Amino acid sequence: MITLLKNAKVIDPAHHKDGVVQDIYIRDGRIIAKPADSEKIGQVHDLNGKIVMAGAIDMHSHIGGGKVNIARMLLPEYQAMRKLDEPEAHICGANCSHHATPNTTDTGMRYIEMGYTAAFEPAILAVNARQAHMEMGDTPMIDKGGYAMLGNDDYLLRLLSQNADQKTINDYVAWTLHATQTIGIKVVNPGGISAFKFNERRQDLDQQHSYYHITPRRILQALSRAVNEIGIAKPLHVHCNNLGVAGNFQTTLDTMGASDGLPMHLTHIQFHSYGTEGDKKFSSAAANIAEAINSNKHITADVGQILFGQTVTASGDNMMQHLNAKVANPKKSVIMDIECDAGCGVVPFKYRDENYVNALQWAIGLEVFLSVDDPWRVFLTTDHPNGAPFTSYPHLIRLLMDKTFRNDAFDKLNLDAQAMSNLKSLDREYSLYEIATMTRSAPAKLIGLQDRGHLGIGAAADITVYTDQADKEAMFAKPDLVFKDGELVVKEGKVVKVVWGATHTAKPSFDVGVEKDIKQYFDRYHTMQMNNFKISNDQIAEDGRNHVINHTQGS
């Protein structure tokens, strides 16, 4: 059956289309060229010039895995006081303790209702990948995928400390992508999570790891090169050392140089853009960071905007979360060392606009957004749920698109924070084209999803239809229509059909000989068999709902 979207006002940056009115034809889940007149059109939606974009792609959102599930457990006091008439109640009803930590069903439902058709879990502990995929498998409506964490696993650190050759590292990285069914590689506080297990409390970029005698810079070099040489699209996803520390912007600037010019993505960069100026020794270094992004073309970044309210932060960075636990609100936290592979730290936070640091964090994120010139290299994220829940994206989009709205919000901030931010001097307002770039075309290109994030012939028909409105929050909160793989699944912001999406992976070729040493490592030191570490396509598809879409990338 062919579906026709008539008179669509297309915003498709991948094809340089900015408001071109055209017809879109869909067959078998794909966008097709205009069929012959003789072909029957099964379904016609006359859009009368409504805005049409590809489905949005969240390239960094904690939607599944051990720490996300711990976060779901951590605020039972909110569960007891939930009121089903509060504004956030639609997010997860009674079936969650707090709207920042929705269950898997509500996660999928809320994403698709906002016109998002894919989300990528950015911190899959390799040893915990099976759980992450189970949770994502139970997340309906959207496509999923993830980045596997390396760089604190003892296997890689041993290789590096033994001066293993790059080929061995490349094979191990590729093997990990296969074993964990992921599409990218992430490193969190390179070397730091491991160092914490040896009772270190900070790990700087050029500081030797106390046991392995290698630096985080060396880890970044090895992994960025591996990712580049095995030919996957997604650049190394980097959560820098010194998360959240005043003065950490210098670490972030130095990290940009650690890959020797190879592509790197610096994630939730807002949390890594802090200076030490002012009476409170905490200031915005957003200008330095944005300038460096602008001039370093090999660097991309997502922001990790904070928005005010209660949330639960969930990070692989147990070293820094152990420090952050002192400012937990409510006062509790879960810190874990995990399987000589990684760690995690789950800490509830309440971001308040009257608090100096929180207010400045809010401003810093927006300063980065507005000061980075190229929307292809800066991505719209709140590091869900760490800066704010993903359900606040429409509000964030309005802050970017509406200067008056933004400045009104700024005027309500802690006054000392206002004095330390240049946000009001930034006149930029994002256009719809730029929003479409940073939420569609750019993430698809970054991750290497050739047939997503755009509306060209042959693309998957993940399509969102909006009514253009002055209030951009209202516009992006409730699309008129959403199509997932060609099926109409959302009408007037409500799900009309439940679908399950797929799991996107990248599995570059590698020398399987590497497995001999990996197996020996498992047999000598682990508490599970190597074969049980590996996840098969069948296990992803276990109950017939999910399936793997593998992307052949690079050469």
Place this chain on the structure above:
Amino acid sequence: MTNQQDIMHACPACGLLCDDISGDAIARQQFSCGKAAKFYARVSAGAAPAVGGRAASLTEAVKAAAALLKQASAPLVAGSSTDVHGARALVSLSHATGAAMTHINASSTLRNMKVLQHRGWQTTTLTEVRNRADVILMIGTDVVSHNTRFFERVVWVDEAMFTEPAARKIIYLGGDKLNTKPGVAPDGRAPEVIACASESLPEVVATLRALVMGKPVTAETVAGVAVGSLKSLADTLKTAKYATLVWVSKDLHYAHAELTIENMTETVVALNQKSRAMGLSMGGSDGDTSVNYAHTWLNGVIIDAPEWESHDAVVWVNSYSPNAMPPAGIAPVIVLGAPDSTFDTAPAVFIPVATPGLDCNGQQFRVDGSVTLPLTAAKPSDLPTLSQVVALIEAQLKGDLA
């Protein structure tokens, strides 16, 4: 790619989930663990559905179950002894019938969850312990009553990356009828035992925490335990490279035992200000971790404890505990469970389902929570899975409602 004889099975008989069980060991019934031996000796053949104690077809049994659930005004899904797939099916059934859901181990699970939800904690996992722990303190437990091969697989191993396994210091603090023999080092070195009854642990552990925190303690003994020995224990923990404090919530079966657990985990928090230590919650059975976790991601909240008296029908799942039944007096009971279930009183409906890891494949969480292992059918059978039976009941309910 996988050769059938090469398959190593993961054993779901306890939370340790040893995944080195060869097909050959199962065929010969050779195990170093009594729980595994008992599990793999189970026989599924000959089981058939029954309604009111009389043999019935699967269709008849499904119809009977659906009819009872339709009549019930407040059904309860309980037992829930299954794997992740089974847990998903039971959550789905609870949604379809408006049932509450709990687990056979809910009370011991909640002891831990109360601590996690109230204060949080700092914990580790088995491979970290295997490679790092130089001091292992077991509080109120010998672990091996629950996880037979704990010392074999985690403690007295041949090699570790960051410590000398044979030199580990093993300490038992309190508990009843402990089997401390597995704590003897390979060279015959005996473990340290600081004896006290389980019921005294609240005071003793609170004192240990105070000593670790550097608080003044003036008493000479606490619940019969010399404060001097606790002081030296605190020093041992503080000077350890990676102290591991182990507990089994099922062994702390006195009122408000969660407060004892909190004192253990807060001792870890205090130690981590200057040195490194971690907690390790052991035990686990009947897929309790899997069911609680899956319940949490599917429903957004943890598993709850049963209030039997407020329910008027029970769906009982006992895949890993064929002898377990709900408390007497609650009726009707629909058992979707172990084919080798034994009943004093026949339930209203009995539908034997495949046991994951024995009759069918599955996925199960290990007790330390971060590792999930695939379960493979050690003795594949034709029994329907729990998911399949629940789907039939749900279809029947929908048909009835239509």
